[in-house]
Amino acid sequence: MTDAPILTVSDLTVRFPIRGPFARKLGEIKALDGVGFDLAQGEILGLVGESGCGKSTLGKTLMGIQAPTSGSITFEGKEIAGRTPREARALRRRLQYAYQDPGASLDPRWKIGKSLEEPLIIHTDLPRKERLAKVREILTSVGLPAGHADLFPHEISGGQQRRVGLARILMLNPEVVILDEPTAGLDVSVQATVLRLFRDLRETFDLTYIFISHDLSVVRLMCHRVAVMYLGRIVEVGPVEELMDNPKHPYTQSLLAAIPKVNGPRVTENFWLEGEPADASNLPPGCRFQGRCPHVKPICRQEDPADRTVGAQTVACHFAGEVFPPVPTPKESTPA
Amino acid sequence: MTALKRLLADRAASIGAALILGLILVAIFAPVLAPYPGDVTAFHLTERLQPPSADHLFGTDRMGSDVFSRILFGARITITIAVIAVGVSVGIGVPIGLIAGYYGGFPGGFLMRTSDIFLAVPQIVLAIAIAQTLGPSVENVILALSLTYWPFWARLVYAETRSLKAQTFVEAALALGASDLRVMVLHILPNTASAIIVRTSIGMGATILTAAALGFLGLGAPPPTPEWGRTISEAREFLPEAWWYAAAPGLAIFLVVMGFNLLGDGLRDILDPKLRKGSR
Amino acid sequence: KDRYVHANNSAYDTLDPHTVRDVARVASRLNFYDGLYRWVDNPPQLIPWLATEHSVSEDGLTWTFTLRDDVTFHDGTKMTAEDVVYSFERMLELKRGAGSLFLPMIDPGQTVAVDDTTVAFTLKEPSAIFAALVPDILVVNSTLVKENEVDGDMGQAYMIDHVAGSGSYMLQRYDPARGFIGERFADHFAGWGEKYFDEIEFRTVLETNTRIQGLMRGDYQGLDGYLAPDQVERLRADEDVQIIEEESMRVFHIAMHNGRAPLDDKNFRMAMVHAFDYDGYINEIMQGTVARNPTIMPGNLWGAPDVPGYDYDLAKAKEYLDAYKAEHGDEVRTIKIGTLAGFSETEQAAALMQNGLSQLGITVEIESSPWPVISSAMQNPDTMPDMVPYWKSTYYVDPNNWVGELYASRYAPTRNVSSYHNDAVDEKLEKALVITDQDARAELYSDATTQIYEDAAGIWIYNTKWFGPYASSVKNVRFCPVGNGQDMRWAYLEE
Amino acid sequence: MTDALLTVEGLSLGFRGDGGFAHILDGANMTMKRGEIMGLVGESGCGKTTLASAILGVLPRHALEVRGGRIRFDGIDMLDAGQAAQQQAVRGRRVTFIPQDPFTSLNPVFTIGQQIEELMKWKSPRRPVGPSRAPTLLTPYPRARRRADREKIMEMLNLVQLPRPEQLLKKYPHEVSGGQRQRLMIAMALLPDPDLIIADEPTTALDVTIQAQILGLLRNLANDRGVAVMLTTHDLGSAYEICDRITVMYAGQDVEAAPVAEFFNRPTHPYTAKLLASLPEGGGGMTGIPGELPSFYAPPPGCRFQTRCDRATEACRIRPAPDLAGPAHVVRCAHPLFQTTPATPLKEVQA
Amino acid sequence: MRRLEIILSRLVWFIPTLFGLVFVVFFISNVIPTDPARIIAGENATEAQVQALRAEMGLDQPLYVQFGRYVADLATGDLGKSLYTQRAISEDLLHRLPATLELTMAAMVVAIGLGVPLGVISAVKRNSMIDQTLRVLSVSGLAVASFWLAMELQMYFSTKLGWTPLNGRIAGWGPEEITGFYLLDSLLTGDWASFWDTLHHMLLPAITLALPAAATLVRFTRAGVLEVINSNFVLYERAMGFPTTLITWKYVLRNALISTVTQIGLIFGSLFAGAVVVEAVFDWPGLGTYAVQSILQSDTKAILGFSIIVGVVFIGVNLLVDIIHTFIDPRTLK
Ligand SMILES: Nc1ncnc2c1ncn2[C@@H]1O[C@H](COP(=O)(O)OP(=O)(O)OP(=O)(O)O)[C@@H](O)[C@H]1O
Ligand SMILES: Nc1ncnc2c1ncn2[C@@H]1O[C@H](COP(=O)(O)OP(=O)(O)OP(=O)(O)O)[C@@H](O)[C@H]1O
Ligand SMILES: [Mg+2]
Numbered sequence A: 001m002t003d004a005p006i007l008t009v010s011d012l013t014v015r016f017p018i019r020g021p022f023a024r025k026l027g028e029i030k031a032l033d034g035v036g037f038d039l040a041q042g043e044i045l046g047l048v049g050e051s052g053c054g055k056s057t058l059g060k061t062l063m064g065i066q067a068p069t070s071g072s073i074t075f076e077g078k079e080i081a082g083r084t085p086r087e088a089r090a091l092r093r094r095l096q097y098a099y100q101d102p103g104a105s106l107d108p109r110w111k112i113g114k115s116l117e118e119p120l121i122i123h124t125d126l127p128r129k130e131r132l133a134k135v136r137e138i139l140t141s142v143g144l145p146a147g148h149a150d151l152f153p154h155e156i157s158g159g160q161q162r163r164v165g166l167a168r169i170l171m172l173n174p175e176v177v178i179l180d181e182p183t184a185g186l187d188v189s190v191q192a193t194v195l196r197l198f199r200d201l202r203e204t205f206d207l208t209y210i211f212i213s214h215d216l217s218v219v220r221l222m223c224h225r226v227a228v229m230y231l232g233r234i235v236e237v238g239p240v241e242e243l244m245d246n247p248k249h250p251y252t253q254s255l256l257a258a259i260p261k262v263n264g265p266r267v268t269e270n271f272w273l274e275g276e277p278a279d280a281s282n283l284p285p286g287c288r289f290q291g292r293c294p295h296v297k298p299i300c301r302q303e304d305p306a307d308r309t310v311g312a313q314t315v316a317c318h319f320a321g322e323v324f325p326p327v328p329t330p331k332e333s334t335p336a
Numbered sequence B: 001m002t003a004l005k006r007l008l009a010d011r012a013a014s015i016g017a018a019l020i021l022g023l024i025l026v027a028i029f030a031p032v033l034a035p036y037p038g039d040v041t042a043f044h045l046t047e048r049l050q051p052p053s054a055d056h057l058f059g060t061d062r063m064g065s066d067v068f069s070r071i072l073f074g075a076r077i078t079i080t081i082a083v084i085a086v087g088v089s090v091g092i093g094v095p096i097g098l099i100a101g102y103y104g105g106f107p108g109g110f111l112m113r114t115s116d117i118f119l120a121v122p123q124i125v126l127a128i129a130i131a132q133t134l135g136p137s138v139e140n141v142i143l144a145l146s147l148t149y150w151p152f153w154a155r156l157v158y159a160e161t162r163s164l165k166a167q168t169f170v171e172a173a174l175a176l177g178a179s180d181l182r183v184m185v186l187h188i189l190p191n192t193a194s195a196i197i198v199r200t201s202i203g204m205g206a207t208i209l210t211a212a213a214l215g216f217l218g219l220g221a222p223p224p225t226p227e228w229g230r231t232i233s234e235a236r237e238f239l240p241e242a243w244w245y246a247a248a249p250g251l252a253i254f255l256v257v258m259g260f261n262l263l264g265d266g267l268r269d270i271l272d273p274k275l276r277k278g279s280r
Numbered sequence C: 001k002d003r004y005v006h007a008n009n010s011a012y013d014t015l016d017p018h019t020v021r022d023v024a025r026v027a028s029r030l031n032f033y034d035g036l037y038r039w040v041d042n043p044p045q046l047i048p049w050l051a052t053e054h055s056v057s058e059d060g061l062t063w064t065f066t067l068r069d070d071v072t073f074h075d076g077t078k079m080t081a082e083d084v085v086y087s088f089e090r091m092l093e094l095k096r097g098a099g100s101l102f103l104p105m106i107d108p109g110q111t112v113a114v115d116d117t118t119v120a121f122t123l124k125e126p127s128a129i130f131a132a133l134v135p136d137i138l139v140v141n142s143t144l145v146k147e148n149e150v151d152g153d154m155g156q157a158y159m160i161d162h163v164a165g166s167g168s169y170m171l172q173r174y175d176p177a178r179g180f181i182g183e184r185f186a187d188h189f190a191g192w193g194e195k196y197f198d199e200i201e202f203r204t205v206l207e208t209n210t211r212i213q214g215l216m217r218g219d220y221q222g223l224d225g226y227l228a229p230d231q232v233e234r235l236r237a238d239e240d241v242q243i244i245e246e247e248s249m250r251v252f253h254i255a256m257h258n259g260r261a262p263l264d265d266k267n268f269r270m271a272m273v274h275a276f277d278y279d280g281y282i283n284e285i286m287q288g289t290v291a292r293n294p295t296i297m298p299g300n301l302w303g304a305p306d307v308p309g310y311d312y313d314l315a316k317a318k319e320y321l322d323a324y325k326a327e328h329g330d331e332v333r334t335i336k337i338g339t340l341a342g343f344s345e346t347e348q349a350a351a352l353m354q355n356g357l358s359q360l361g362i363t364v365e366i367e368s369s370p371w372p373v374i375s376s377a378m379q380n381p382d383t384m385p386d387m388v389p390y391w392k393s394t395y396y397v398d399p400n401n402w403v404g405e406l407y408a409s410r411y412a413p414t415r416n417v418s419s420y421h422n423d424a425v426d427e428k429l430e431k432a433l434v435i436t437d438q439d440a441r442a443e444l445y446s447d448a449t450t451q452i453y454e455d456a457a458g459i460w461i462y463n464t465k466w467f468g469p470y471a472s473s474v475k476n477v478r479f480c481p482v483g484n485g486q487d488m489r490w491a492y493l494e495e
Numbered sequence D: 001m002t003d004a005l006l007t008v009e010g011l012s013l014g015f016r017g018d019g020g021f022a023h024i025l026d027g028a029n030m031t032m033k034r035g036e037i038m039g040l041v042g043e044s045g046c047g048k049t050t051l052a053s054a055i056l057g058v059l060p061r062h063a064l065e066v067r068g069g070r071i072r073f074d075g076i077d078m079l080d081a082g083q084a085a086q087q088q089a090v091r092g093r094r095v096t097f098i099p100q101d102p103f104t105s106l107n108p109v110f111t112i113g114q115q116i117e118e119l120m121k122w123k124s125p126r127r128p129v130g131p132s133r134a135p136t137l138l139t140p141y142p143r144a145r146r147r148a149d150r151e152k153i154m155e156m157l158n159l160v161q162l163p164r165p166e167q168l169l170k171k172y173p174h175e176v177s178g179g180q181r182q183r184l185m186i187a188m189a190l191l192p193d194p195d196l197i198i199a200d201e202p203t204t205a206l207d208v209t210i211q212a213q214i215l216g217l218l219r220n221l222a223n224d225r226g227v228a229v230m231l232t233t234h235d236l237g238s239a240y241e242i243c244d245r246i247t248v249m250y251a252g253q254d255v256e257a258a259p260v261a262e263f264f265n266r267p268t269h270p271y272t273a274k275l276l277a278s279l280p281e282g283g284g285g286m287t288g289i290p291g292e293l294p295s296f297y298a299p300p301p302g303c304r305f306q307t308r309c310d311r312a313t314e315a316c317r318i319r320p321a322p323d324l325a326g327p328a329h330v331v332r333c334a335h336p337l338f339q340t341t342p343a344t345p346l347k348e349v350q351a
Numbered sequence E: 001m002r003r004l005e006i007i008l009s010r011l012v013w014f015i016p017t018l019f020g021l022v023f024v025v026f027f028i029s030n031v032i033p034t035d036p037a038r039i040i041a042g043e044n045a046t047e048a049q050v051q052a053l054r055a056e057m058g059l060d061q062p063l064y065v066q067f068g069r070y071v072a073d074l075a076t077g078d079l080g081k082s083l084y085t086q087r088a089i090s091e092d093l094l095h096r097l098p099a100t101l102e103l104t105m106a107a108m109v110v111a112i113g114l115g116v117p118l119g120v121i122s123a124v125k126r127n128s129m130i131d132q133t134l135r136v137l138s139v140s141g142l143a144v145a146s147f148w149l150a151m152e153l154q155m156y157f158s159t160k161l162g163w164t165p166l167n168g169r170i171a172g173w174g175p176e177e178i179t180g181f182y183l184l185d186s187l188l189t190g191d192w193a194s195f196w197d198t199l200h201h202m203l204l205p206a207i208t209l210a211l212p213a214a215a216t217l218v219r220f221t222r223a224g225v226l227e228v229i230n231s232n233f234v235l236y237e238r239a240m241g242f243p244t245t246l247i248t249w250k251y252v253l254r255n256a257l258i259s260t261v262t263q264i265g266l267i268f269g270s271l272f273a274g275a276v277v278v279e280a281v282f283d284w285p286g287l288g289t290y291a292v293q294s295i296l297q298s299d300t301k302a303i304l305g306f307s308i309i310v311g312v313v314f315i316g317v318n319l320l321v322d323i324i325h326t327f328i329d330p331r332t333l334k
């Protein structure tokens, strides 16, 4: 890992207007609200959080599929925003986004081979023969038989689709790859092989990952650092071990406590978090976690907490480092 | 190849395809198949309104011509009208729907409103206006039908494009740096193809019916064209005695339209992956 | 109560007697209104009606009519000369219908009520045909109409669905989408016979087939005539139906554009007139229900010349065509025939012509349009198709209605649609318009018609026979070509 | 077993389709007692939903082909067409259902209240038994019963921690969140006062924090009301969390059934062991099980795991009989893990 | 309120669409090569008379001026006067509208009453004999040319068998007019004879019109039901033991209707236009007959008026469908 970050994001905000009839603006969803972080070369940054908290939006904004409302993204020291489409496209070749649903990101009427060839047609002027050779090469490197180039997306399994999605991205020799929930919906056994593929590819192609997931155990396995998002904001970020073993934000704490683990404590016995996330289009003033936080104080209802560094983590909580998860009462479970 | 196999496996669709194939063959080989190929323009005034017999399968008409032969030649007109009118409609409607659906916003809305307007103009009225301006003829029937039919395709493609535009694979293609044109032509259009094909097949049937209705109202091809709709309208004077005179072209229309509809239905089942899944 | 229900092929969409003057809507004019004179019977005769007599001044310009003094309108008002003047001025003012016939002859304000029962018309120039038009001066109840004038519209809005007349029947019910019902006007000045219909209904039934079946089922007691021969056959077979057969004055011909090449060449026209299968058309398509009419003049009218009709003879046609080609070269362009959409006889005639010409190696294009379109086209020499088969009906019973209007230069291009021009013919026709002696006129018309015939200016095919389909129980229908047998005051029911 | 509420014995069925006969369930067995939570686990596509649907009688009838086996619920044969009336009376009343996807399982065009009321109209425990004479669409819903049911509904909504139930009932499904919808489905499953709830992956569509709440709710309800729950899931963590017993399925066959602690600590079937080893928190998060599920159109005879099992031998070509590996711990394997490695693994024979 | 807002936003489109419609139809009808002045003046008029009339009618002015005047008049509900009769076209159309509406609505009722239940049955009994038969029938229904069917039905039932009247709306002159809808009027006045007679007259034309519409509905309902019948909520309802009839006829149908309703809107529009041909065959004194009449007379203003009415009804019905959608599909209010 080199010192200069390959990617710097600061104060990134994305808002989706909600429009009614007559294009009247009824409100807006703050999908991203002042997100900032650095990404070092070769690093794997995990991004976790509940559904709808803005993980995909962040990924797509970095990739340029989604235009930011404000904020800056610097890639290798160069600002991405405000470039001509052509320059931005050239920059983005090296920054790629792997879709949450890889099956859906492939044209259902195109054979795998053709889909894989497309990036080369757009960005290079290699002759057809070389393109095909490259397609075969890349298919092998993601662990698929070259014959799969002649299949349609619906003819291969979910795990294989994911490999194809990756292969398509790798065609462009990217440096940073944003993996959006790459293991969601996969069985543990398939998940394991896919994870190993990511790790191998990273070594082969010298990649940097942003690893979006809501499965904390996978994140722990894969990532160096984790950022926890809640309703459009990163509420806690830090090295994976520290953050997981010693979470500082009450949301991170409850998130960790909510995952049932085999042979772990029974989380349902005394899970404390109640209710559901606030409406993203209608955030209350103050801390966005106030509605569900077991430690809520008056100040939380008035002031949105600033980021503060506590230990190895950066936490957006007024009481970071001062609150702890309620101690679980051990269950008299069936003797092992 | 597999599509063809599936088509043949579907009874309704293969009947439809057979009917249409029959129509095409009849249209091509009308001069060979017709027992009295000259009867399109030649008359035998002494043999007017003869009932069906071995000589005249469907009897004779008001000019003593063989109805069967004229029906066979009528197939040519029918197929010409249907193919060109639908072709032009597709040619106008598809790009409009594609562009409107892809770019959306005000221009899209405007295009779609325009198509709504054309949809609201009664087809018959438009056809009449055109027929009266340019004189009733096959070409003008085609023009009138094309002008009123394109919105159907525009609407269909618009809706399909809207939903495809929102799909991830389109976004992914754009993210890879594909241009709008590339995405529209290579990704979206092929994915609307099955819907277009189905619609077109059924549209052919509808076009034939409308063309016949125009002929019936006297706004289509001039006499002595053997167009089916106008034959029915000619026959009206001689009903109910000369029942064959109207029955034959009526049946011909029925069979052909049915053929297109059956084929359209079959294609829908074959081409629509959603239904394919459902039938598994 | 005896009722008569008549099914008509077009709509009774207005009752105003002065705005339309077509045969289709004649029933409302004849039965609700009276004219100064009236046409009856066949061949048509003018009989005194609201007027008892007339005199013409020396210079032929002033026509003075004496009116009956016992005429009352439906509302009981007495009719006076003022009503006649108002009616006539109204026609001129509205410029539609019969008004357009009179406008060229008389200026507005030239009609005066001399006294209550005398009215005088002063013409712009002497006219032999004015007498034939007098029945068209339908008199409306001026008091009633004036009461219902809106913004000086001369009661137009009112008259559309009201009747202000003195005619044999009074309006009882009216629906423009459906027709009207008239109730006998017992106080009609002409009195009534022993038997009559108490109520008459004229109904619009657009479909010929439906009309015929309705008559056979007894839904209707009468239909408009001019049925296709096959339909006449069908009706004849029904014993509850009678067909009243009358020779009418409705000449079916193919107008040719004499002003445009190649039809401006007499040889070519001669080829044309010999290329039409008259016998086939009359005997097969019309099943012999019409009579061959060799010229434009109805054969049964005075002044019609006695000439043999051109015959269908392709050999002769070929000769003429060769003569033409010798002069103009072999190339003959496509000939366009315009037909009247919905009138199958015109379509069949065109098809037959096409058939004949194709054997001469001439291609024909047929174009079928609704009557108003084709009629507009015909009135302009540039848009007039090369040939148009159509009928010339009886608007007034005078040779001028046929030969004059169709071939005199004074009527070009609106009524003389053939662009036919022949100074000798013009001279005769003009003269016949001014003099009043019928024998002299007859000779002039006969000569002119013969000349036109020799010029082969058109293809004259047949004179229509009128087949009035009525229920057998309907008696005493007095057919007259002008009213098409829809003047119901004489008819009655007898089982 | 007299206290068995539900027994599935040797259930064998499949679907006839374009590609031939897809033999999905091949001799599946399962037993459930009153008041226990049974986890039915296995990887995606192994037939969990098919088994649940078979019990509920909602398999697509036109393609279905049952080849053998029985499903008995409290003495009623759930497959016998002759007992259709009893089955219909049982369904939604004594056996209820919590679907996998709360987002699409409620009818989008009726309010939540209308749908709950309809359920209570037909399936309320207070409904007099016996067929009604009125045509179905016109069957009345007596005022008194309606009011009583309404109270129960309110009570139940409170119990599943749904806030402001009055307003909730007036809403349409799309107007409430996924977690609330799933709670609603649980309430609807409980309202008829059933003996058995079949919950088909009730939390996969939900976030972990919500999942924890829902799982907790299910556990408590089972404890408090003595309802048996059949929990279908492929998340072993969830299964561990609330189940009393676990049955593992592989490709339409039950391979192992054991009390929860036994299951996780002493897996006996090679498949179970490998599955547990693939868990990320199990440390071997990147091992996985090589190979894929066999095709249902041409499955191998006998134990269906043989194609991926490194212990498989010729013996595996015949379906092994159930074997007791401990108290209430049933395993179906020719070479269970407590035995030594077999002499000639099948893989080598084939190679 | 959401619904009101949605309805309003649809209504806002109504005016420009209508304007576009008028624009298109106006210019189309003005290229018809007939000279209204000449038509009015009659065959006997001289050129000078025609010119005078043309000036009087403002036909000598540029087209856009005429269009402006037309739109201005239209805004006050004035569609001009018929060239032939000088009758106000709006009056003519209004007078005939009830006849056509009554017929189309009767056809619509028949079509819905037949099409929707049959579509449901067809879907529920998928691939059964009933389904196959219905599918064949519905395809045939769509393939029949309505004018031909009308003729054949008339020939058989009226002429041959004499079971039904040949043509028209009623034998006599109809019940006392209150609304112009004979069925309604005869009910209001208690005139049962007229009521039955109207129904009797309506039978064949309504069936002719309804047949293709019913066929379309069978197909769409079938497709709609099939789409819904495999959805999760139906699975849930079945798993919860809801009575099958209830699931099919209440829960599934209501969902399937969402797409069917759109179709009903489109169908109503096409029925309305299709009435032109059917009315012509059965001499139904409605808008269609009027249109044919106007066409044959090249009464451009009347054709224009007719097109606008049909267009308005079409746009209006689709607007109504949108509104109905907000009721049957609560998701539209999201
Ligand atoms: N194009 C869009 N228009 C409007 N709102 C959007 C759009 N895309 C996303 N959103 C909203 O932004 C918020 C964040 O969405 P996003 O997809 O980034 O969440 P996520 O964290 O990826 O969730 P998941 O875990 O379900 O993938 C959500 O409330 C979503 O509804
Ligand atoms: N109607 C059907 N026709 C043919 N095959 C079917 C049908 N229904 C299900 N299957 C197949 O049966 C197998 C088992 O499906 P099932 O839904 O029971 O699995 P599952 O264990 O519930 O999986 P998941 O965890 O993904 O929900 C799958 O391979 C599926 O494709
Ligand atoms: Mg996401």
Ligand SMILES: [Mg+2]
Binding pocket: D048, D049, D050, D200, D201
């Ligand atoms: Mg499942």
